[in-house]
Amino acid sequence: MISVATWNINSVRLRLPIVEHYLRDEAPDVLCLQEIKCENDKFPAEALAEMGYKHQAVCGQKGYHGVATVSRLPIREISRHDWQDNGEARHIGVEIVGKDMVVENVYVPAGGDIPDREKNTKFGQKLDFLERMTRWADTVHRPTLIVGDFNIAPLESDVWSHKQLLKVVSHTPLEVETLQRFKDAHGFVDLGREFIQDPDRYFSWWSYRSPDWRKNDRGRRLDHMWASEALAKQATGHRILEEARSWEKPSDHIPLITEFDL
Structure with missing residues (x-):
C-alpha cells in the first residue's frame, strides 16, 4: 500500500507546525506541497527529514509559487516543466523508486479576477498553461498520478453556488472546458470523484475573507488528484481532512x- 497526499500549504515555513501535525496524524508515504513560497535553500528540509521524509524534490522560488514533493519512500526527480513559460516554479515530477508510478505535482495559476484574456493577462496565462499541460498529457506513457492545486472547480457540486460562480474565475465554462481537454488528452480519472461521487458536496478551499468559513461554507474544490486509467484501478481509498482548515494559522x-x- 502506498499513500500520496497533496496540499497547497500557502507558505511552508509559516505553516510548518501544521504540516508536522498532518504528517504525524496521517503519515502519508508521499506529500506534495504547492505554494511553498520559498527558495530551495530556505525549504525546511531538515525538519521534514527528521520526521522520516528524507527523500525530497524541491522546486522553489522567492516570494510566491514553488512546489515540493517529500517522501518516506525513495523518489527520483524526473522533470520540471515550465508550463507557465515564464520561469515560475509550478511543477515537479518524480518517480517512486521500485514502483511503476510517477507523481506529478503542479500548481496551476489562479488567473486573476476577470475571466477575459483581453482584459486580464493572468487569465490568458492560465488558459495557456493548461494548453501546454494538455500537449504534455498526449506524451504520457507511464502510470501517472497528477496532483495539486488546479485552481478550477469543474463540477456544479464542486462549488457552493454554481449559478453565482459561473462568471467567477475558477468555475467559468471556458476554464472547465479547457481543463476537460487536458483530462481527455490522457484519459485521466478524477480520483476524488471516484470516491466522493457527484453530486455529493466536496470542497478543498475556503477563502480567508470569510469570517466563519464553516458556517458560511462557501467552498470550492480547487485541489485534485487524477490518475492514469490503470493506476486509478489500483486506488483503494481517498479522503480529505476538512478540519485542517480550522487549525492554528491554517x-x-x-x-x-x-x-x-x-
Missing part, C-alpha cells in the same frame, strides 16, 4: 490523500 486549502494497492 492554509486556505486542505489536504487530500489517496491510497493505492501497488
Whole structure:
C-alpha cells in the first residue's frame, strides 16, 4: 500500500507546525506541497527529514509559487516543466523508486479576477498553461498520478453556488472546458470523484475573507488528484481532512490523500 497526499500549504515555513501535525496524524508515504513560497535553500528540509521524509524534490522560488514533493519512500526527480513559460516554479515530477508510478505535482495559476484574456493577462496565462499541460498529457506513457492545486472547480457540486460562480474565475465554462481537454488528452480519472461521487458536496478551499468559513461554507474544490486509467484501478481509498482548515494559522486549502494497492 502506498499513500500520496497533496496540499497547497500557502507558505511552508509559516505553516510548518501544521504540516508536522498532518504528517504525524496521517503519515502519508508521499506529500506534495504547492505554494511553498520559498527558495530551495530556505525549504525546511531538515525538519521534514527528521520526521522520516528524507527523500525530497524541491522546486522553489522567492516570494510566491514553488512546489515540493517529500517522501518516506525513495523518489527520483524526473522533470520540471515550465508550463507557465515564464520561469515560475509550478511543477515537479518524480518517480517512486521500485514502483511503476510517477507523481506529478503542479500548481496551476489562479488567473486573476476577470475571466477575459483581453482584459486580464493572468487569465490568458492560465488558459495557456493548461494548453501546454494538455500537449504534455498526449506524451504520457507511464502510470501517472497528477496532483495539486488546479485552481478550477469543474463540477456544479464542486462549488457552493454554481449559478453565482459561473462568471467567477475558477468555475467559468471556458476554464472547465479547457481543463476537460487536458483530462481527455490522457484519459485521466478524477480520483476524488471516484470516491466522493457527484453530486455529493466536496470542497478543498475556503477563502480567508470569510469570517466563519464553516458556517458560511462557501467552498470550492480547487485541489485534485487524477490518475492514469490503470493506476486509478489500483486506488483503494481517498479522503480529505476538512478540519485542517480550522487549525492554528491554517492554509486556505486542505489536504487530500489517496491510497493505492501497488
